[in-house]
Amino acid sequence: MARKRSSTADDHQERFEFPRGWLARFRRELVRWYAAQARPLPWRASRDPYAIWISEVMLQQTTVAAVVPYFERFLARFPTVQSLAEAPEQELLRVWEGLGYYSRARNLQRAARTIVAPEAEGGLAGQFPQTVEGWIALPGIGRYTAGAIVGFAFDMPAPIVEANTLRLYARLMGYADDPRSARGQRLLWDFAERIVPQESPGQFNQALMELGSLVCRPVDPDCRDCPVNSCCRALAEGTQAEIPMAAKRPVITDLVEHAVVIERDDSCLLWRWNPGERWAGLWDFARFGAEHLPAAESASRTDLAEAVRKALGLAVEIGDCFHELTHGVTRYRIRLRAWRARPLSDGTKTAKNRTPLTSTRETLWVPIAELGDYPLSVSARKVATVLTKRSRGLFDKAW
DNA sequence: GAATCGTGGCC
DNA sequence: TGGCCAAGATT
The missing domain is CATH 3.90.79.10 (Nucleoside Triphosphate Pyrophosphohydrolase)
Structure with a gap:
């Protein structure tokens, strides 16, 4: 893959080098495609940080189709962060039942209680965090989820890397090594950081995931109709079926x-x-x-x-x-x-x-x-x- | 880094 | 039908 080292001797940062005109073309074609192809998912209709937070936690390692009914029931039952903070754990788990990864629900409530608690008690006095760092400090929220929330709720330019974008970036870069390794993660996050635009970054991040989900699929990617196929190194090299490298799976x-x-x-x-x-x-x-x-x-x-x-x-x-x-x-x-x-x-x-x-x-x-x-x-x-x-x-x- | 945490859908 | 995959985080 294309890479370069900076001129300073103590800087060993490696990164994907954008070909001339690549970034502007990529952004333009992606945004154009998304405007025409975006699915009307429930959480996309909202810019409420609470609703977006709930949706992002539910979507961790969980398919969109599985989340939709849970998301709607959850917001009907716990419409505000206060109601979530005050909910009996049994009711919370009853609403989460069947979704799996139950520590997500408990972390959600722990975070809700931190948000509503007064500052004197180490809480946020009912205010949601306004930065990536602020969100990451809450339980159950990592780098991806924090970036997604500030992007979608506040339209702040934050990088995201999750299953869809990992696959998309790895193919765009033609990165044939393990994208889950530390080195792979560094490259992906650096890539993500450099492609997020200042203008409408939230929509842009949604578009990235939508493209990964609908076009740049795990198997049989639809390269022919991909709006950014001219930007894709894997396609140029014919390696899109081998990228990203398969994850090791535990023995069942x-x-x-x-x-x-x-x-x-x-x-x-x-x-x-x-x-x-x-x-x-x-x-x-x-x-x-x-x-x-x-x-x-x-x-x-x-x-x-x-x-x-x-x-x-x-x-x-x-x-x-x-x-x-x-x-x-x-x-x-x-x-x-x-x-x-x-x-x-x-x-x-x-x-x-x-x-x-x-x-x-x-x-x-x-x-x-x-x-x-x-x-x-x-x-x-x-x-x-x-x-x-x-x-x-x-x-x-x-x- | 590696292990752990659930479940459902798809081919 | 068994393996693969899913808007990851935590320890």
Whole structure:
């Protein structure tokens, strides 16, 4: 790739060198294209920093299609930073349920509380940060998100690099090495910084991502109809299919767990994932890893009952497997089988709804009709849906 | 730098 | 259908 070193000996900065006329042409053609092709996404209709902040956090590692309904529900339920700051965590997680990466929701609320807190308490007295540095100081906001927010909300010229622009820049530069390495990141951010115009930088950044998303796609990029194909080094060299270099992906291993739906009257037992656990803050049916159970695949009822007794101090009678779920998680493929169980005795007597147990997790008996009020893991929600239908007589399939 | 954190859609 | 991908941040 084209690069140059500055003349000073102690400056080892390397950067992509723009060919003559490149930048003006690139900006002009991109802006022209975006004016005609921009999708009307909900957050593009707003310049409210709060709404833009929420959308950007939701969009972290999440597809546009998945975010749209969550974004609209979230703003309806928490229309202001004050309402978010004051929300019970359970309600917040209930709105976030199914979106994944739940620490995003908790960080969002931590940041909201910082924003509304008085200055005397280290807060921002209800004012949003006005700079990239100010936004980065808030939890859950990194360099990309901060740049995106100040660009879209305040029309400030800040560089952005995320999945779409990483791919776009790497191809424009013809950068065949790893764009995720430290060196690659330096080059990309430097590139991003130099292409952002002073005029309408927010729109320009939107246009960059839109082009990356719709035209400069990961597979089968539409170079023929690309408005800046004359600016693209990868296309000139025919390397657009090899750039950017593929990311290393973690090995996925199978993890089989058994979820036990313990019923008593019209209620069932939930436990809550602890801080630091995978679904921290969410409720779930008790799960038991198959690796701890002999004859796991056949999952003898005796083994499950014993696991429940040990973990929850609850003697149960295990019934049938009623549901099987498979879903991919970052590093595991979980096969979750849910079994029904009826408690024979809980061994102790304490407060009405609490189950006292040896479990290190909080547990709770929840009426099946009220399962909708609790934030559940996705797999637990699927099981809960089955239970709810059954309790309404809508689901007749026997256990 | 590497690992971790979720889920759904697509081919 | 299994691998790849998604408006990243945090530790």
